[in-house]
Amino acid sequence: MSLLSPALRFDFPALDQHVGGKPLVYLDNGATTQKPRSVIDALARFYERNNSNVHRGLHALSMRATDGFEAARARAAKFINAADSAEIVFTRGTTESVNLVAQSWGSANLRPGDIVLITEMEHHSNLVPWQQITRQTGATLKYVPVAGADAEHGLDLDALEKLLTPQVKLFAFTHLSNTLGILNDAARLCAKARAVGALTLIDAAQSIGHEPIDVQAIGCDFLAYSGHKMAGPTGIGVLYGKRALLDDMPPYQTGGGMISTVDWFESKWKPAPERFEAGTPNVADAIALHAAFDYLDGIGRPAISDHDHALAAQACTALSELPGIRILGPKTGKPRAGLVSFAFAAAHAHDIVTFADQDGIALRGGHHCNQPLMKKLGLPSTTRASFYVYNTPEEIAVLAASLRKILKFFA
Amino acid sequence: MSLLSPALRFDFPALDQHVGGKPLVYLDNGATTQKPRSVIDALARFYERNNSNVHRGLHALSMRATDGFEAARARAAKFINAADSAEIVFTRGTTESVNLVAQSWGSANLRPGDIVLITEMEHHSNLVPWQQITRQTGATLKYVPVAGADAEHGLDLDALEKLLTPQVKLFAFTHLSNTLGILNDAARLCAKARAVGALTLIDAAQSIGHEPIDVQAIGCDFLAYSGHKMAGPTGIGVLYGKRALLDDMPPYQTGGGMISTVDWFESKWKPAPERFEAGTPNVADAIALHAAFDYLDGIGRPAISDHDHALAAQACTALSELPGIRILGPKTGKPRAGLVSFAFAAAHAHDIVTFADQDGIALRGGHHCNQPLMKKLGLPSTTRASFYVYNTPEEIAVLAASLRKILKFFA
Amino acid sequence: MSDLTDLYQAVILDHNKRPRNRGKLPVANRVASGDNPTCGDNCTVYLRLDGDRIAEICFEGAGCAISQASASLMTTQIKGRTVAEAEALFNAFKEIVTTGKAPDEISDLAAFAGVHAFPARIKCATLGWHAALDALRQPPSS
Amino acid sequence: MSDLTDLYQAVILDHNKRPRNRGKLPVANRVASGDNPTCGDNCTVYLRLDGDRIAEICFEGAGCAISQASASLMTTQIKGRTVAEAEALFNAFKEIVTTGKAPDEISDLAAFAGVHAFPARIKCATLGWHAALDALRQPPSS
Numbered sequence A, B: 001m002s003l004l005s006p007a008l009r010f011d012f013p014a015l016d017q018h019v020g021g022k023p024l025v026y027l028d029n030g031a032t033t034q035k036p037r038s039v040i041d042a043l044a045r046f047y048e049r050n051n052s053n054v055h056r057g058l059h060a061l062s063m064r065a066t067d068g069f070e071a072a073r074a075r076a077a078k079f080i081n082a083a084d085s086a087e088i089v090f091t092r093g094t095t096e097s098v099n100l101v102a103q104s105w106g107s108a109n110l111r112p113g114d115i116v117l118i119t120e121m122e123h124h125s126n127l128v129p130w131q132q133i134t135r136q137t138g139a140t141l142k143y144v145p146v147a148g149a150d151a152e153h154g155l156d157l158d159a160l161e162k163l164l165t166p167q168v169k170l171f172a173f174t175h176l177s178n179t180l181g182i183l184n185d186a187a188r189l190c191a192k193a194r195a196v197g198a199l200t201l202i203d204a205a206q207s208i209g210h211e212p213i214d215v216q217a218i219g220c221d222f223l224a225y226s227g228h229k230m231a232g233p234t235g236i237g238v239l240y241g242k243r244a245l246l247d248d249m250p251p252y253q254t255g256g257g258m259i260s261t262v263d264w265f266e267s268k269w270k271p272a273p274e275r276f277e278a279g280t281p282n283v284a285d286a287i288a289l290h291a292a293f294d295y296l297d298g299i300g301r302p303a304i305s306d307h308d309h310a311l312a313a314q315a316c317t318a319l320s321e322l323p324g325i326r327i328l329g330p331k332t333g334k335p336r337a338g339l340v341s342f343a344f345a346a347a348h349a350h351d352i353v354t355f356a357d358q359d360g361i362a363l364r365g366g367h368h369c370n371q372p373l374m375k376k377l378g379l380p381s382t383t384r385a386s387f388y389v390y391n392t393p394e395e396i397a398v399l400a401a402s403l404r405k406i407l408k409f410f411a
Numbered sequence C, D: 001m002s003d004l005t006d007l008y009q010a011v012i013l014d015h016n017k018r019p020r021n022r023g024k025l026p027v028a029n030r031v032a033s034g035d036n037p038t039c040g041d042n043c044t045v046y047l048r049l050d051g052d053r054i055a056e057i058c059f060e061g062a063g064c065a066i067s068q069a070s071a072s073l074m075t076t077q078i079k080g081r082t083v084a085e086a087e088a089l090f091n092a093f094k095e096i097v098t099t100g101k102a103p104d105e106i107s108d109l110a111a112f113a114g115v116h117a118f119p120a121r122i123k124c125a126t127l128g129w130h131a132a133l134d135a136l137r138q139p140p141s142s
């Protein structure tokens, strides 16, 4: 596993600053990544040259904006190897993408007796929407358990076998757990679900910018992600859905742009993806997301994955020497994706984050939108360090030294 | 009615370009406005310096991002004189704001027998969501008619009196019609609705960047608008709602950020506005919207309104001399807000827009998301010129000359 | 307006002003409509299919010069042709409006070659054709 | 770590390591809980109100040093006081953590003045206080 060139750092203007008098060590990439110059420039350039509304205009700027927006859609399709750009719906982010499927597909397809299966490691954004729609439709929500620390908190695959009955209409799971650092075998999980006739939705929020993803190879029906976690801007994300499914689903939001005809008391919808994009879309951020796809593919996603995994492994090794540390997920030395979350008896996550901030280190502490899982693991909160293309082994050394100092303070 | 300084034009980088060899004359402001340098810079600056996720972080960047996001909310409250920043919910735009109220408030409050009243001049985005929720709940949708051309296509206020019965639970109407150029008397309409106990929702998409708006003086319960139509970025908008109403409404989208506690089968929500902002919000664009509020208030909204109205009046006068023209809305010489839409028997709107584009003029042709109204008026489409702070009387002369040429071509 | 004289060729202006075969066709045994919801353009094609041959054809509708002229020209081109010939002509026409290149043997339809420079208008140019093809593929109406 | 020694004063570290009045209070006639959902911090306050006076008070909970130390210190400060006095103290405390300025007559609570430089932590510092005040305002439990 090899690391990326440290020169990548210079592509990201925000990294070139000091915090608390120390060079910024940004390790909060699980929450949101920094943006390369090319993405910021694409955004500014759109507003400086091509800004216009899309779809309905025939003048030069409007045609340029439409072309740019649709080129972003085609690029998004290519980024995950979707068969057709009509399978790409632009949303605000992962949360909206999941809500869209839960409400649109769920309200049309779920009945009492049906089961929606999710896992105990889901982020609230791939959990609460399923609570809501199962309650609304009378369907049942079930969880694939997360195993104990000995089993490295992986999904309990034996339990999954038993849970996957023909009543399961949809299996929604995270590709990469934002708390555990576990990368689930998405293709295998989808194959199992398909065997009982269940559809699959993958929450790719944490994986999209870090791991190669091919939706056709994985065989999922839906996939959701956010641009801001993959070097893109806030306010834009994607729902991938198989075309036949999307075309059969009722609209989610309604209004301009998604209708084919409107009469006083009746309206007809455009086909997907427009059907699911009511109102003026976030044109500028979609176009900036295009630049993010290009940036990441310029590095190469296998290389990014190697880099992130290598740093996480190094971090695990360095941190495992700290007194009283409890590291979640894969054991030190075992494969793990690009983040590590950990807890100490002696110091609470918030105190650690506040102290680390004084050393210029951006960490995240809390329940990471995994409240029920944290309760199950008996932890009120953890501290998380999450890595991206610009992080370096030197930064891990800074982190380890800072943590050591903090533990002394609270000892 | 006086005009703004033509020097304002230099604040908008996109205006400094040629289209078809001619200087750009951007008259498609009803679709989206151009953005001043200060807004573009605010966006870039956020990503260059302060980019981070909000709310849940304790490190420096996250605190800066949170402060910036919440300052934008407070500024949004001030912009419309809301009593409390908790009354400002950030959405993608007008369409999402209306959908939020229709689904959240509507599903909790509408029953068979209840009436939702809207008007015949609504944009699809303030029409189709009400078709949907009345159908879902068994409530009835009714329309306040638009009067004929003699009555300048205004709302039929006599009919409104009759329609406003105690069964009306909500009256939703546009503040400024995007096709007719009519500015409705929002305070008066809200008072009438209040008299029968109906709530009010104002679609301020067209008015927010053009007219002074004080929600407390108007007395509305909800108000919806988009940032991109008021010099702000795409992908961000606002729902204003009275606090007591918002706090009583069930969530719309669910997921991270809007929950107070999540258990396996039950969750509790934060109060408004967070309750309605599931997932990572569009932080950067909210912060850029802040710059747009400042920019517009720097000019002064009464001055902007004067400027836009004066240009529209000049355009009406100039265009009314064209052979066979039919101008919608207020008669030439009567007060009208900053847009004019018109039709010719001899030339279709799309041909006009295509021809005008060759003269560097950006116009919009079509049904303007008002299909049922256009059908009622017996027009398949109109051409619309809509004005903003940077437009000038010279541009109106360019428009009139171009239209004259086009009419000759098709004569 | 250099590009525009390419787009709005004399043939097109002529068909726009004096549309051929415009109106209802009482003896039609196939009818189909199409619309371009983003524009508000619409077109209804009535035709009488006699065996495999388009014996008569008319259209109605409203829309821009491109859509109306194209529908008008379309009726003159496919009247008397077989279904297969009409489909082949539509394919040739689509080629013309998307690439701007017209084969030598195609005459009047080549007037629409200028459309390729205005991608947003391709839908206008093909509106009538789509309605006609839909009509041809429908089961007979009585 | 200059600011941090302001934030994590000796008093706070001491209360965090050796919390006072920690645990359940079997004789409580008022109980209330608070949590800081964004953090996962929580605090439950048990107290026995004797007429208008806080006769006994205990707390339980988990969270950061600031929230736990603050809850602990709070119990020592309001025990034996009247409801009105407790409310006045809370107001003084809120003033300290938001402005960083402590009136002369207030001693231990002034240790939390450093919190004002960390606005995100104000909620931590007031968590136990909010629970206590909620408990005081509740109808008696039996």
Ligand SMILES: Cc1ncc(COP(=O)(O)O)c(C=O)c1O
Binding pocket: A256, A278, A279, A280, A281, B030, B031, B093, B094, B095, B096, B123, B125, B126, B174, B176, B177, B178, B203, B205, B206, B226, B369
């Ligand atoms: C009156 C009116 N309402 C609603 C909308 C919809 O706004 P958006 O597309 O930004 O959601 C528009 C603009 O298209 C409008 O003009």
Ligand SMILES: Cc1ncc(COP(=O)(O)O)c(C=O)c1O
Binding pocket: A030, A031, A093, A094, A095, A096, A123, A125, A126, A174, A176, A177, A178, A203, A205, A206, A226, A369, B256, B278, B279, B280, B281
């Ligand atoms: C695994 C996972 N799912 C979903 C989300 C929600 O993404 P967003 O907040 O961008 O909608 C996140 C990020 O917070 C995440 O880590």
